[in-house]
Structures are given as C-alpha cells and as structure tokens.
Amino acid sequence: MGERKGSNKYYPPDFDPKKIPRIRKPKNHQTKVRNMLPDSIRCNTCGNYISQGTKFNCRKEEVIGETYLGLKISRFYFKCTKCCAELIMKTDPQNSGYVVESGATRTYDQHEEEEQAEESGDALSSLEKRTLVSKREIEVMAALDEMKSMKARRMSVSIDSLLEGLSRRNKDDEEEAKEEDAVLIKSIRFGKQRRIDEEETDDKKRRMEEIDEKKKPKAKRLACGKSPSQISSVRIKTSKKEKTTSMGLASLCHNYGTDEED
Template sequence: MGERKVLNKYYPPDFDPSKLPRVRRPKNQQMKVRMMLPMSIRCNTCGNYIYKGTKFNSRKEDVIGETYLGIQIFRFYFKCTKCSAELAMRTDPKNSDYIVESGATRNFEPWREEDEVTEIEKQKRDAEEMGDAMKSLENRTLDSKREMDILAALDEMKSMKSRHATVSVDAMLEALQRTAGEKEKRLEEEDEALIKSIFHKPVDYVRRIHDEDLDDDGDMIQLSSGNGEISGDNLKRRKVSEEPLGNPTDSLTKATFVDSSTNKGSRYFPPS
C-alpha cells in the first residue's frame, strides 16, 4: 500500500515559480501552537491556580521592535482553565525564562529569588572593582581565603572519614555497650549514695530533763552514806536518763523497768 501514497508532485518542464501569485500575509500574523505552561501562575480574575506543565492551546506572535542580541521575542496568548480569561506571557532570552505580562501573577519561587540576589551582588561587586584596584585585590584575597578554608574543611572531612572507615561495626557496638554499662553503674552508685544519706543519718543524742534530774542533788544528799557513796537506785536512774533515746516511748519503758526492779529489791517480807 505504500506505493499508492504519493509524496512528490509533478512539475512540468515549463514550470516558472516566479509566475505564481504571491500571498500577502499580515506582518504580525498569529499562529496556533500547543504548549505546556513553563511556570505556576494564579489567575487574577478568578484566583485559580494553574500549575507548571499544564497543556493548552495558545496563539503565538512576534513582539515587534523587541529583540535581545538579535533573538526574536515571542508573545503567547492563552485562556484560564476555569474562567476562560485571556492571559499573556512573553519570552525572556536574557534570563532564559518567561515573563507574565497580563491576566495572571507568577507564584513565588525561592530559587529565583536566590539567583536574583546572587546576580545583584555580582553586579555590585563588578561596579566597585571597575575603578578601584585595591578593592579588586581585596576581593580576590577574600576569595582565595574562602577557597583555602573550604579545602581545609574538605581535607578534615576526608581524614575523619578515613578514620571512621578503620573502625569496625563490632568494635563500635562494643564501645557503645561499654559506655552504656558504665553510665548505668554510675547512676546506680549515685542512687545508693542518696539513699544512704537519707535513711542512715547519725543518731542525735538529746538529753532530756526530767523532774527526777532536778531533785538529784537533794536525793544525793539524803541518800548518801557515811563514806560518801550514792545509792544504786539513783545511779540507775541517772544512767537511764543519760542514755540516747531512739524512740519517745523508750524512756517510759526503761523507767518502768527500773521501778519494777527497785520494787522487787525492796519487797517487804513480814516476819514469820
């Protein structure tokens, strides 16, 4: 079936192309092209967002009187996908980008702002170095110093990486376990020291003054024997009162025990 499809046309021997009528077309004729949106925009009419890569039919025309280094600038007309409002954008050969002219607003793109800031700084530096040789030398010195710092940091990272490469995984895990064990042991020792400091406080010896102690001097004078000795009951009472008290009821218990022993020793037996 391929031989039936004619791709060439017959031109007679006396064909003269100069005799063909010339078709006059408008100088700025628009062409219909299908393209993809090169950026994300927002329609000013309905607020609809049209994202990058959206396909649509557009009309292309040449921008009369505007070129960049001999490169023709083109303008595109297309419609919003929601409200069918007409939007227009044109090419920007200087920045290898597109510019939205009317009907929409380009969404914020942080990388474009960074590029613009970098370009502004570069232009400012070129303007400063234009007539100042010392400024140019200073900038070159700073650039060389910055490069040296970057190379030093890179060498340090390489050396660190080489050191880490010699460490095996097993040794690393063992070191981590050993560190964790030492930390846990240290925490246990601190807890034990804190517990001992709270529950093993030294007993404070507090001497309590009883009514009996106030009358000790009088009792000693009355009960003293001829050779100047004090009776055993008073000595026992003094000893009990001077002992350290662990609980408040210990003194009562010991005093009761002393009185009972005294009564047993001085029990009266009637004559038989």
C-alpha cells in the first residue's frame, strides 16, 4: 500500500535551500516524552499515592549547568492523576536513580533508610563497612607506592645494563640446559650400548684366560721333540719286549740241551 501514496515532493526550478531560515532551538527546549515512574511517590497537594510503573505524558528538558562526569542531567514535568498538580523529577546519575524536585515526596528511599539504620542502631554493620572501605584505600595506596617505586627503578636502570643482564641470564639458562641433557644422556642405556658392554666383558674374560695360561708352567720337551711322558711309555714298551725275548731264548736253550742228550 505504500507505493500508492504520493510521497514525492515537487521542487521548482528556482528553489534555493539557502533561503530557508534555520530554526534555532533554545538549550532548555522541552520535548514531549512518554515515561514511567521509577519509584512510588505521594502528591503534596492532594495526598494521592502514585505507584511505581505508572505511565505519563511528560515534558523533558536538559538541565543547564549541571553535569556528572560529562553526563547530562535531564528534568521531567508531569501532572498528578487526581488533582493535576505539576510534579517535577530529575535524573541522578551519581546514585543511578531519580530525585523528586518539587510537588511530591518519595514513599521509599533506599539511601535515606541506609543512613538512618547506620545512625540508629546498626553500629557493627557500619563499622564493617568502614573497615572494608579503609582496607580498600590502604590497598590502593600500597599499589600506587609499588607502581611509583617500579617506575623509579626503571628510570634509574639503563638499556645497556638491561641487555647485559638478559644476555647473562640466557647464557646461564643454556649452560644449565646442557648439563641437564648430559646427565640425562648418561642415565639412559640403549640396546646397542648393552651389546658393546657385553662384548667388552667377553674380551676381558678372554684376556684373563690367556694371561692365566701364560702363567702356568709348561712341560719340558727333549731334543727329538717328544715329551717325557711319551719317552716313558716307549721305555716301558721296550722293556716288555726285552723280557719276552729273554724268556723265549731261555726256553729254546733248555729245549736244545734236552735234544742233544737224547
């Protein structure tokens, strides 16, 4: 349905936008706004209670000469629902709330009740709050002193000394790392190293056996190249042969004498 409405405007050829006068609004220019009550209030003229959250058509303006940390403060004008008396409220960014300026009073004020409770009988709670605040202040002051001391130290230290200290630290770290690596390598035993150790032990055993054999006394050999044991066995054999031959000759001689007598 929007395309059926004639929204285009005709500008004649002799139109000059510079000739249009500019409307300069005052600083305290009021605008119509629909707002809701942030707190329950009571009208001072008729005593009517207006609950929190009721909607009003109010007039809004900026307060001249009042700001809080660069935030602008605005004022609202609205009327009572019963007697139509004008009521005025203002924003309070410091306490994140609203303040009733004139025409009414707030039925419940959290800040006022807290102050009254502290003054009346909650001495312990007030003391706890004060101690917490003092502790925070002390911590903040200590942190500021530390920051100042650190800045002073940094200002006194030169860049060359810092670079030298960093280089020394890096060298020390590298040396420590090398020592740790060497200790680790010595502690680790691989399979090949075990084989090498076994071979070395075998070689040592062989050498010891060879040394023991060399230390043992050798058997004496004669000029002919035979050992005394072999010679003794030969002598025993020759003596046995000689005994057999002598016994045979004796029997022959005995037999020979008997034949001649016959």
